[in-house]
Amino acid sequence: MSESAAIAPAAHAAHDAHEEVSFLRHYVFSTDHKMIGRQFLFLGLFMMIIGGLLALMVRWELAWPEEVVPFTQWIPEPYMSEGHMNPAFYNTLFTMHATIMVFFVVMPILVGCFGNFLIPLMIGTRDMAFPVLNMLSFWVGAVAGVLMLSGFFVPGGHAAAGWTSYAPLSSVPVYSGVEWGQNLWCISLLVLGVSSLMGSINYITTIINMRAPGMTLFRLPLTIWALFIVAILLLLALPVLSAALGLLLLDRMAGTTFFLPSGGGEPLLWQHLFWFFGHPEVYILILPAMGIASDILSVFARKPIFGYRAMAYSMISIAGLSWIVWGHHMFQSGMNPTLGSSFMISTMVIAVPSAIKTFNWLGTLWGGNIRFTVPMLNALAFVSMFVIGGLSGIYMAATPVDIFIHDTYFIVAHIHYVVFGGSIFGIFAAIYYWFPKMFGRMMNETLGKIHFWPTLIAFNCTFFPMHILGVGGHMRRIYNPMQYDFLHPLQPINVFITVSAVCLGLSQIPFAINFFWSLFAGKKATENPWNANTLEWTAPSPPPHGNFGALPTVYRGPYEYSSPEVTEDWLPQTRRLEGAVARAH
Amino acid sequence: MHRTSVRTMLMIIAALIWGAAAYAYEGGAVANGGSISGQVKVQGTVPPPKTLEVTKDKEVCGQHELKDEELLVSSGGGLENAVVSIVTIAKGKPFGPAEATLDQQGCKYVPHVLLFPAGSNVKINNDDGILHNIHTYSTKNPPINRAQPKFKKTIEEKFAEPEVIKVTCDAHGWMQGWFISQDNPYFVKTDANGNFKLTDIPPGDYEVKVWHGKLGEKTQKVTVPAGGEAKVNFELAAK
Amino acid sequence: MLSWLPEDVSTFGPKIDQLFYLIYYITGFTFVLVNVLLLAFLVLYRHRDGRRATYTHGNSTLEIIWTIVPALILVMLAFMSKGQWDAIKKNAPPADVLVQVTGKQFNWEIVYPGPDGKFGTPDDYQVDNDLHVPVNKVVRVLLHSKDVIHSFFLPNLRLKQDALPGREIVVWFEATKPGTYEIPCAELCGFGHSGMKGQLTVHDTAGYDAWLKERWPATTANAPAADVERG
Secondary structure (H helix, E strand, O other), rough: OHHHOOHHHHHHHHHHHHOOOOHHHHHHHHOOOHHHHHHHHHHHHHHHHHHHHHHHHHHHHOOOOOOOOOOOOOOOOOOOEOOOOOHHHHHHHHHHHHHHHHHHHHHHHHHHHHHHHHHHHOOOOOOOOOHHHHHHHHHHHHHHHHHHHHHHOOOOOOOOOOOOOOOOOOOOHHHHOOOHHHHHHHHHHHHHHHHHHHHHHHHHHHHOOOOOOOOOOOHHEEEEEEEOOHHHHHHHHHHHHHHHHHHHHHHHHOOOOOOOOOOOHHHHHHHHHHHHHHHHHHHHHHHHHHHHHHHHHHHHHHHOOOOHHHHHHHHHHHHHHHOOOHHHHHOOOOOOHHHHHHHHHHHHHHHHHHHHHHHHHHHHHOOOOOOHHHHHHHHHHHOOOOOHHHHHHHHHHOOHHHHHHOEEEEHHHHHHHHHHHHHHHHHHHHHHHHHHHOOOOOOOOHHHHHHHHHHHHHHHHHHHHHHHHOOOOEEEOOOOHHHHHHHHHHHHHHHHHHHHHHHHHHHHHHHHHHHHHHHOOOOOOOOOOOOOOHHHOOOOOOOOOOOOOOOOOOOOOOOOEOOOOOOOOOOOOOOOOOOOOOOOO | OOHHHHHHHHHHHHHHHHHHHHHHOOOOOOOOOOOEEEEEEEEEOOOOEEEEOOOOHHHOOOOOOOOOOOOEEEOEEEOOOOOOOOOOOOOOOOOOOEEEEEEEOOEEEEEEEEEEEEEEEEEEEOOOOOOOEEEEEEEEEEEOOOEOOOOOOOOEEEEEOEEEEEOOOOOOOOOOOOOEEEOOOOOOOOOOOOOEEEEEEEEEEEEEEEEOOOOOOEEEEEEOHHHHHHHHHHHEEEE | HHOOOOOOOOOHHHHHHHHHHHHHHHHHHHHHHHHHHHHHHHHHHHHOOOOOOOOOOHHHHHHHHHHHHHHHHHHHHHHHHHHHHHHHOOOOOOOOEEEEEEEEEEEEEEEOOOOOOOOOOOOOEEEEEEEEEEEEEEEEEEEEEEEOOOEEEEHHHHHEEEEEEEOOOOEEEEEEEOOOEEEEEOOOOOOOOOOEEEEEEEEEEHHHHHHHHOOOOOOOOOHHHOOOOOO
């Protein structure tokens, strides 16, 4: 290990002291933020497989309703009858697909993995402010995951009221036929909320208090800005979800009637509480990907990010505005139409910062010296796909148009363009980019491209036609479109989408192969394979416990690529230039 | 825990179970059994059964005209599909769970009123090849709300407690029927003329009840003679 | 893409469809602009030996332009939307025909008040899933739910409204053309949600009169004006 020569003797001795840590303390109950980050990554990737398979079952039923679904004969009654899907089970499938993807894939990977792994490294410190709390946040999250999966095995089946779980369908067991499954869904998310809160406290404290000397707020990479803002959003939004889940559990198990009119309750209360959390939640899902894409675009265009302050301020305004738009999910709910109009205005306004970011990303590419590495390809796809998702949101913001497209596949298209096209391409970009730092090895570029191109094409073939289905009036959450005469002409589109979805699933195989093979046999990574400026690239790959030898000092912002001050096309944050004064940009 | 206190607990539990068993119905041979027979009639005029409107799955449900079977009265005023039973009886003829079958044919429940001993396995058949749904409105037994898609030809449900249970299909709003789960063997449906007969009853005094889905309940006291027949007639007011 | 919209037979349909098309052109233009620029930059500014990127941190003028222009467009869309939204959801016009629709698992229960125009009287007629209305008349629907949240969706009338238990929501529409249309439920309501549908029959004037006579044979005056809204 040539890196060990670079480590100062004090840190080396500290590293030796940690050689004595047991397997359990090193790999399982680690308090090292990097190991915890890896744990979150494995949890998220495992759940992504489950979430993806659930989606394929949903898609199969839509394309060929009431026919045998292949490979499902082992699923017992009453869910499947020798491969035939029970309508109640269909409802469970889309409910759990969405629940798992939102709560157990995107959040653990973007916030749990990359938040944990990158924050101390990118701000120049040895670990999080509260390492034990950090370790607990993973294990509490893992317990939540086990609870969530256990719901599949209880009588009555798993939750089946949608990931949005509207009352009273979700609050009165006899309306859905689901008993303990829905209760476990609530309890699992309550536990996961605790995990996220622990993480948020750690991230906020660490970023505020533990930045290296010279690392002012406006020298932070946008990835860290995004994670910081997201941590604050989580801290404020999750308690509202927890309250809603608590009320739902009480209605289900203790005979209360918070959501039941016959007992003086109000169904819309659930929707207000859920979406007051739910809207900031979807910005929690996208903001880290936006920060990561900004950083990756800058690195591989070899140019500073265009409009750094505008980018930071627009993320702050997206986060602030996200608290006052939640009613746009409820335009048709029976809520007062005048209140709906005020939500329409705030929703139109929140599109502006995203537009600013899109143009700044284009500005970053303009005049660049672009290298098409696999992380860059995924970051570029993020920009393009996120724009489609964002533009489709404008139709829904216009309340009269929303009358028609609410609860149709137009909404499903929008969701998937922003969460898959946005967050998941962002996740792929992040994994390909930081894999060398996390595991000390490079992923294979060729396999990466074999993963990227089919994924991009199959993704668009799967989700773009859903806009057309929505325009045709195709409702969400139905298992058999053929029950409706007016949907018959649209059915060939459903078949095309399902075939594309299967291709999309298969396209992930090169990624799985690449990931696991590279873990053990990938080319050993140098300290800074991408010639990037940010602090994590000054530590070994992977960094030892304690990250840095001597703690770094920061002299400039993270985006000084192609700077006229040096001949190389990159200039690290930590590099001291002769005669240079630490300038305040 | 102490061994002695564990033993005491086990003994109390055993006593409770034995005690509970002692209160349950006991079946066996009946010597000098008598019978109760009679007729249930309707007092007042009753409109003819109306035709049910089929507003869904017309290709299957609209094949034959469906009549509302909730209130069927013969020309002589006899009430069909009423259930006559002995309210409480501790000992009598053998009794235990039995097979009961409900058919869904042409979007109609056959029979309209299904009688079975509590604890029986009820088979619910879907012969129609379309989606039905079994929804029971029961309080003593756990309520059931289960889809029965076309490929699910039989669902089995168990009803452990005695209860009168309304049964509907949520997919087809006009489908309605009744399950009568009983904890003794002395219950029977009236025929098309309102006649009924309960047999093999140990001699003694009993309370006899008539129940009808629409016209309600009435009870009467009766004495069953050894080896003889007691006559009981009921009249329910038309609604 | 918008050619897939179902046929519009609603008096408030054209304004909705116009807004739909306007947004389609605006978003389509933006999509093309962004992607053309993206692809152009990827080609023009790809790495070549000897190339160095242009070192710039941004441009304030551009920031202002691409903040204000989208903001103006979006606020304009908001104001264009409000009028039509209020007309459909808030300010229901006086009703020519009144009907009560109750969503329940898994059917639409429809109650007609009958010639006396009042609910709760003997001439009410209740039926599942069969909604008959006259063409060119304002139909007012009193929307209820018996159990969970359902959603009353008439695609060809560009109408959708969630039905909530515990409250009555007033919904209105006026059909411009006779025909039969499906009434799907558009809010997940349980395992029978898929397949929950009613049928809307829009009659021409003669056809509606004939249907009224068939339903309520006793009455002689069958003009729709008898079914005036009763508050």
